[in-house]
Amino acid sequence: MIRYILRRLLGAIPTLFLVVTVAFFLIRIAPGGPFDAERALEPTVLANLNAYFHLDKPLYEQYFRYLGNLLQGDMGPSFFRRDFSVHELLADGLPVSMLLGSLALLMAVVFGSILGCIAALRQNSWIDYTVIAIATFGITVPNFVVAPILALIFGVALNLLPTGGWGGGHPANLVMPVIALGLPQVAVIARLIRGAMIEALRSDHVRTARAYGLPTRMIVVTHSLRAACLPAVSYLGPAAAGLLTGSIVIEQVFGLPGIGREFVNAALSRDYTLVMGTVIVIAVFVLIFNLIVDILYAALDPRVRYE
């Protein structure tokens, strides 16, 4: 098991290297640069800035310099928010995004599985149809619609919750962002669990369990739910990575200082180093969560256990 994990982590290194390389050159292909503004800078100032950040060097040299610094854990200074290093910006934003994301993830797993299970056990009843309707709604209505509506109702009209801001991570400030972020995920999980559960309940081994007089609880929990979790687990890997690394829409609407917002702003302002920093963070999360999915999979299903 530990050998397997080590091997996977080792295998992640070339992937990460590839991501860094592709991202580095892609962002450089994009027109414009970090110091282009509405009003062009004095040529000498621009030249000084470029020289200071080594942007006057050939591209390959910049690339190797970046790579070398990165290996020492230095992601460089932010080009746009010039008083901060990329490291500092990420260290500020990531905890916010991760807190939001993990709460949304928890909500998705708990409510998604419960709704999916209930719908499957009451297939084609009004409960089932209600769950499907909610799920379809959750998937189709984008969160840039859900978020302002929530803010309008609970923040403005009812005045129960703050309409935005971080508030130092106060729970009241988290409620609406978490709901807006988690709702589509609840919907997806509910649908996945429902489908897999219906299939599991019809399987031959569940027929065996019924033929052997096992109580309903065992048939549902032991012999159906475990198998029904598998597709949801594979979906949750990449989804979790996405949730924990921030959502531009939610962070923008509720004015939260997460890294989702940072990422988009950085890309728009050609803040090369900050873009690279966020790309690396997201890539690391995706790799880690894919590993977690594979380990969970092996724990759930003996047929895919690793040596």
Add this chain to the structure above:
Amino acid sequence: MTDPILDIKDIHVSFDTPDGPVDAVRGVNMKVIPGETVAIVGESGSGKSQAMMATMGLLADNGTVRGSAIYRGTQLIGMSKSDLNKIRGAKITMIFQEPMTSLDPLYSIEFQICEPLRVHGGLSKQAARDRALELLELVQIPNAKDRLKAYPHELSGGQRQRVMIAMALANNPDLLIADEPTTALDVTIQAEILALLADLQKRLGMSILFITHDLGIVDAFADRVYVMRAGQVVEEGPAEQIFNAPREDYTKLLLGAEPDGTKDPVPETAPMVLSANDMVVTFSSGGGFLGGKLREVKAVKDVSLSLQKGQTLGIVGESGSGKSTLGRAILQLLPSDGRVVFADNVISGLSRHQMQAYRRDLQMVFQDPYGSLSPRMTVGEIVTEGLLVHEPGISAKDRDRRATEALRAVDLDPAVRRRFPHEFSGGQRQRIAIARAVILRPTVMVLDEPTSALDRSVQKQIITLLRDIQTELELSYIFISHDLSVVRALSDTVMVMKNGEVVEHGSTANIFNAPTSDYTRHLMRAAFDLKSVLKEHANTIA
């Protein structure tokens, strides 16, 4: 007469389907006496399984049951689930056809055998484990102690069925309902499982209700027989009477449904159409990018064969013998080593593109008539698809004419062209699959278990059809099957395979009448003389 242990009276089962209600069982009466073995025989769709599913409260959600089923004075029909759960898995237990899927793949066999023990017998964890071990030994699983922790996928089909039997025996049932328990198994494994069941019954004294489509088993195994057709019992009686003096035409039809006849030999001067020399197929796994051990398995080892015009070569073997792999390798559908010559051209080692020129001459028909026809294409489209590739020049009208001819050749009404595969029975679908191959006027057809998924009576029709088409179109067949009687009815020469090697190769008459290898003899006895195999078993135990 002793009181019956199970008394079924006037059971009706119907299913609510989108096309309206379907009556699967229509007024069935059956009795099981303590200690006896009763067989229910019928072809697919006869309602034999559903009658028992209804009795046990296991119908699908859209099924309803009427009638009476009394187990030791207790009415089972309409009983509450919790009361029924005290009987199911304790007093009446079941084993099923699919040993691959009837056990939960996510739990160890120990867990699954212990479950009913703990639920019904209230055994402690340790006591249940001890009993599970005892049961595994009872069903003769080798190294039972080590196997307790095994998962279903780590066991062979026969072993899984033994585990199911262990589960069934766990709480000392009165009645064991076995629903086609050996249908998915090889004949030699089938003989072992049946011998085990017969032995256990003798020792433990329970009754067995055995559901099957195979009259051969019934003869060797059952005391009394019910013959079912279209939801009703058409004949019942002691097994001897059913076999020696059947009254009903349908019973006679079932008894006569064993494939018979042999193939007329081809003249010795018939030209050679296909030969394969030293065929080797190797499968490898592991050995990924980051290491891991590379494992190689030779699925086919140095097999050579030849085929004359109009000849049929039967390839016989149990699952895992490499017979299907060999068939595919000959048609260059799998990478393989060895030299294959078709009509004086070497076709082994050709690229996909070069192979294209030979594809129409070398056709294949597969086992599963459900999976091998695209559900979204009409029969006409399925049958003519090959023409679009191999004769792109011909007009739509000509294609349609050819489809009509091909469908007539397989005895289907050409009007079926506009319908979809799901509207047809298994036998009809297999005819469509054959028409799809025949329309291209091939030289060689590889038939991979084309009759295995079909009922015996349908099987017989398909065999006759294959023989007729062969004579008419001067086809050569490579016929792959685990079913010895089908192979005997169709082949000129037979090759017996085991573990990727040829055990025996010779004329059909020689192989069947005077087999030289022990393995072939063993296979023949399990297939054709089950009765004496079981008797022998009983004697060795007694």
